Amino acid sequence: GDSVTQMEGPVTLSEEAFLTINCTYTATGYPSLFWYVQYPGEGLQLLLKATKADDKGSNKGFEATYRKETTSFHLEKGSVQVSDSAVYFCALSSNNAGNMLTFGGGTRLMVKP
């Protein structure tokens, strides 16, 4: 079945540091890939997505590239802010699974001033 593996946290960075959160997946067919962010006490918000190989999703300074050859969708940001502190979830949706999402375990990011 489908699965998503992402690096365990917490990840602690200083403000303006470079961020990478690794995500790899296993899926049949050609899934769509997503990054969601969850701020404390809140629901999930879609951060960015990519629907086919080599697509790059980007939003709010974050970006991730759909790499079919390495089955990866790593999240990056060049300069993090304290307000980026949250839990980040990588997820996929298979073409034959309606809109159901398979999530990774989440990575908590803590950014210190």
Added chain:
Amino acid sequence: NAGVMQNPRHLVRRRGQEARLRCSPMKGHSHVYWYRQLPEEGLKFMVYLQKENIIDESGMPKERFSAEFPKEGPSILRIQQVVRGDSAAYFCASSPTEGSEAFFGQGTRLTVV
């Protein structure tokens, strides 16, 4: 257009009681998904419903859990005879069509004491 509304936000139940979680999808959305997030874990798919139909319940526990999405009114996730292990955050998502982006509610945090 209001977002996905879930209520209550917090629910405390004693072991053996019933829990009812409500989800009102965004206006115009007829597809509803329920996910469960156990402490320190990612979200796990539970059930996918369209109006008056259960499309996929492969993630639902076999006993005590049920879900409905009636023609009128919110979607309901019902947990009978709750146990401590049911303590989790339950998230609802909705989408207008099967392949389109799903929007998440803020979740209901169930605590079983």
